[in-house]
Amino acid sequence: MHDTNTRPFSISRVAIxxxxxVAMLVYLIPVVVMLLNSFKTxxxxxxxxxxxxxxxxxxEGWSKAWSSACTGVQCEGVHGFFWNSFRMTVPAxxxxxxxxxxxxxxxxxxxxxxxxxxxxxxxxxxxxxFQVIILPMAFTLGKLGLxxxxxxxVLVHVIYGVAFTTLFFRNYYVSxxxxxxxxxxxxxxxxxxxxxxxxxxxxxxxxxVCLIWQFTQIWNDFLFGVVFASGHGQPITVAINNLVNTxxxxxxxxxxxxxxxxxxxxxxxxxxxxxxxxxxxxxxxSVKG
Amino acid sequence: xxxxQLKDIRKTYxxxxxxxxxxxxxxxxxxxxxxxxxxxxxxKSTLMNSIAGxxxxxxxxxxxxxxxxxxxxxxxxxxAMVFQSYALYxxxxxxxxxxxxxxxxxxxxxxxxxxxxxxxxxxxxxxxLDKKPSQLSGGQQQRVAxxxxxxxxxxxxxxxEPLSNLDAKLxxxxxxxxxxxxxxxxxxxxxxxxxxxxxxxxxxxxxxIKDGELLQLGTPKEVYETPANQFVASFIGSxxxxxxxxxxxxxxxxxxxxxTGANRETLRLPLPQGLSPxxxxxxxxxxxxxxxxxxxxxxxxxxLVTRAELTIEVTEPTGPDVIAxxxxxxxxVHCRLNPEHPARAGEPTQLMFDMARTVYFDPDTGQRxx
Numbered sequence: 312m313h314d315t316n317t318r319p320f321s322i323s324r325v326a327i328x329x330x331x332x333v334a335m336l337v338y339l340i341p342v343v344v345m346l347l348n349s350f351k352t353x354x355x356x357x358x359x360x361x362x363x364x365x366x367x368x369x370x371e372g373w374s375k376a377w378s379s380a381c382t383g384v385q386c387e388g389v390h391g392f393f394w395n396s397f398r399m400t401v402p403a404x405x406x407x408x409x410x411x412x413x414x415x416x417x418x419x420x421x422x423x424x425x426x427x428x429x430x431x432x433x434x435x436x437x438x439x440x441f442q443v444i445i446l447p448m449a450f451t452l453g454k455l456g457l458x459x460x461x462x463x464x465v466l467v468h469v470i471y472g473v474a475f476t477t478l479f480f481r482n483y484y485v486s487x488x489x490x491x492x493x494x495x496x497x498x499x500x501x502x503x504x505x506x507x508x509x510x511x512x513x514x515x516x517x518x519x520v521c522l523i524w525q526f527t528q529i530w531n532d533f534l535f536g537v538v539f540a541s542g543h544g545q546p547i548t549v550a551i552n553n554l555v556n557t558x559x560x561x562x563x564x565x566x567x568x569x570x571x572x573x574x575x576x577x578x579x580x581x582x583x584x585x586x587x588x589x590x591x592x593x594x595x596x597s598v599k600g
Numbered sequence: 601x602x603x604x605q606l607k608d609i610r611k612t613y614x615x616x617x618x619x620x621x622x623x624x625x626x627x628x629x630x631x632x633x634x635x636x637x638x639x640x641x642x643x644k645s646t647l648m649n650s651i652a653g654x655x656x657x658x659x660x661x662x663x664x665x666x667x668x669x670x671x672x673x674x675x676x677x678x679x680a681m682v683f684q685s686y687a688l689y690x691x692x693x694x695x696x697x698x699x700x701x702x703x704x705x706x707x708x709x710x711x712x713x714x715x716x717x718x719x720x721x722x723x724x725x726x727x728x729l730d731k732k733p734s735q736l737s738g739g740q741q742q743r744v745a746x747x748x749x750x751x752x753x754x755x756x757x758x759x760x761e762p763l764s765n766l767d768a769k770l771x772x773x774x775x776x777x778x779x780x781x782x783x784x785x786x787x788x789x790x791x792x793x794x795x796x797x798x799x800x801x802x803x804x805x806x807x808x809i810k811d812g813e814l815l816q817l818g819t820p821k822e823v824y825e826t827p828a829n830q831f832v833a834s835f836i837g838s839x840x841x842x843x844x845x846x847x848x849x850x851x852x853x854x855x856x857x858x859x860t861g862a863n864r865e866t867l868r869l870p871l872p873q874g875l876s877p878x879x880x881x882x883x884x885x886x887x888x889x890x891x892x893x894x895x896x897x898x899x900x901x902x903x904l905v906t907r908a909e910l911t912i913e914v915t916e917p918t919g920p921d922v923i924a925x926x927x928x929x930x931x932x933v934h935c936r937l938n939p940e941h942p943a944r945a946g947e948p949t950q951l952m953f954d955m956a957r958t959v960y961f962d963p964d965t966g967q968r969x970x
Contacts, residue, residue: 490687493654498701498748499675508700512691 349373349568356564372565376573380566382553389570391543392550396530397577399461399546403468404525410469411476411521412514416506418477419484420492430481436474441534444471452539459541467539468529475528476521483517484510519588526581547574602664602678602755602788604628604651610659611646611812620646622812623660631786633779635803637793639835643812644792648758651790653677664755680749681758684765686741688733694744695729701752719747722781739770746781759791763798775801796836800824808832826959830966833886833959839923842933844885845963848878853903857885862927863948867908870955874970883969884961887953889923889934894941895952904956909948926951 344361349372351365359366378388417423418430448467449458457463487510495505536546545553551574555567582589605628611621620643628634636644649655651662653674661670669677680701688697695716702712720726723743733741742762749757759778763771779802782789793799799806800820808815808823808831816828827833833841846857848871855871875883895907913932914925917939924935924943935951943949960970 488685488687490683490685491689493649493652494681494683494687494748495689495700496654496674497652497679497681498752499704500700501675504704509689509691 345568345572349565349572351565353561353563353565372563372569373573375563376554376566376570380554380563380570381557382550383557389547389550389554389573392545392547393573395461395540395544396546396548396574399464399468399536400526400529400577403465403472403529404522406465407469407472407476407525408518408521410473411478412480412511412518413506414473414477415480415482415484416510418481419487420489420505420510421502430477433474433477436471437478441471441532445534445538449538459539459544461540461544464535464539464544464546467535468532471535472525472528475524479517479521479524480514483514487513516588519585523581523585523589527578530578603630603666604756604788604790605663605666606647606651606660607663608660609647609650609657609662611643611650611655612658618812619658620812621650621658624809624812624814626807626814626817628788628790630788633782633789633791633802633804635791635793635799635806636809637796637799637806637835638809640794642809644794644809645760647809648681648760648790648792651756652679652681652758678752678755679758680752680754680756681760682745682749682762684761686733686745686765688741688744688748690733693730693732694725694736694747697733697744698729698747698751701748705752715751719750722750722784723747738766739774742766742774746778750781750785755788757787757789759789761793762791764793764795778802797838800836806836808835810835825957826968827886828968830884830886830961830968833961833968837888839889839934841886841888841959842928842931843961844887844929844931844933845882846885846929847882848875848880850879855879859928860930861908861910862913863911865908865910867910867953868906869953870904870906871960872904872955872970875960878960878969882963884963886959886961886968887933888958889936891954891958892926892933892935892951893954894938894943895950899954900952902954902956905952905954907950907952910951911948912943912945915943915945924949 347363347365348356348361350368350370351359352367352369352371355366376388377390377393379386380388382389382392414433418426452458452463452466455463455466457466491509492505495509500508530546531548532546533548533552536549537552540546540549551567551570554570606624606626609621609624610619612619624647626634636647638644646655650657653669653672657670661668663669664677688694689700692700698716698719699712702715707715716729717726720729723746725740725743725747728736728740728744733744736744742765745762762778763774766774775798778791782802791798791802803820805817805819806823807817808828810831816823816832818826823832823836827836827841830843834843844859846859846869848855848857850856851868853870854873855875857869857871858866859869860866869885899905900907910926910928912924912926912935915937916923916925920939922937922939922941922943924937926933926935937943937951941949959968961967962969
């Protein structure tokens, strides 16, 4: 450490930074292109190249994408679909996370006959591709009377997410010493008291991991959205597809880019706010007793 | 204040072909300090968890003050436990850790506060009350863990190897503290340890457990001086007892055994008359370091005391005494000598054998005889 500080321009340091900068550029260029072009006029885009700065900066693309761009037959922008996505994602994330933490608690601290088998089967859920369950799920939602509803979409995401959230929480709670549970039981705490008073307060990092993971997964989902929702109920991912594919005359790349940015912002925000917990939660070892 | 009775406690774990506890019977008097001691995996922690109700029994019963509590859930047994890892709730302050059990039991707030300050002053942890467990040293965490147990004023305290995570100096300090606490409160304590010194210093009675069986239950003096069998004899005491194979022979002065030293010196060790049924047979002599010492005029006249000149192989001065290693019948034997006594490695020294205090074992069964 000391050595590298006194010689800041060693060859290895330069190499490390060069590699990092190249990697950063590779990842940033698409974002830069999107951002730059979302602030251009359509004429500007057609005249210049993709990487050039806008000749005139304008929010026209953003406002059109938000409130008046055509997604199929209606031309009301993506704002309605943006809120759809929120109404779908927030409950789905919360419900699946809460269920996962509860499952994890039971599987790690109150193992029952066959709990390991149960956990293994649940893990299976993490590896089932979306496409496989579309038909049976459509059938089930139809039977439940939830076809083409937001509730149905939330249900699908909760079911799909519980496998992951249970895995996260179970592995986190396994590292919590059993003696803690024993001590609480002798102190007179029951099943729920131990969960809410002892384990939940310990769970902030893994809650953050779960929230980020689930939020990203559910917000970014396209397949379930396009299959199990329709018309005004669709999430923003589907709306963007519709917006880009609706061709009435000139292709408005600035609007497309702005709409894509709007769709990407919430996940970006969640990661910025809770990101430090994400790393911490993933690497969290045992709790010091 | 409670009397605890363990009757024929049996435990077999699922997926395990062998019984972990093979019928343990112990009656613990009110106010008694009982120590369960044994090597790792002997079942002592399982026994303790069973008393607490954290493990179910496969057979037998546990009663407190004559009331069978085998089927009572842990929270209603009125038992508190101090864990090896302390198991302090990491998100709660020291104060909340101590008060947790009282809060769960819905005691009035002023009563809880009074109890927390009582316990805190008893254990001298008042300055720590608002800290989190992670901010405390090992010894402080240990005190808090004891405070949490004390706060409920339970009928019985269980200690599960509470000192094994502390460094040597702190361990001795806390040992004294626990003993003082017990004398102050006069409560029933069951204490698990694998440290025989802890067992000797703290216990009213010691229960030596091995492979799920109770080998001996007795006061530290009984267990030390009259061990039931060779395992107990070897487990209790440091340096450990030495075991020398000898043959019982008849001489003019009664029973005796001939043993050979490292340099072919032979010496005659007098044996008690109680060994006459074993005349002509081989038995095991159990001899503790303090049974071989420098000759003392007051003791040497005893008929079962003898002296001999033997070569010392190694000396280990400990301060108060010198542990010397000699060889008898090809077995390394420790002697505890006065530091004033001239003893140098490789040189012959006058030693006194106090055969009145040694013990004897049947070599086949390992049980004590004579």
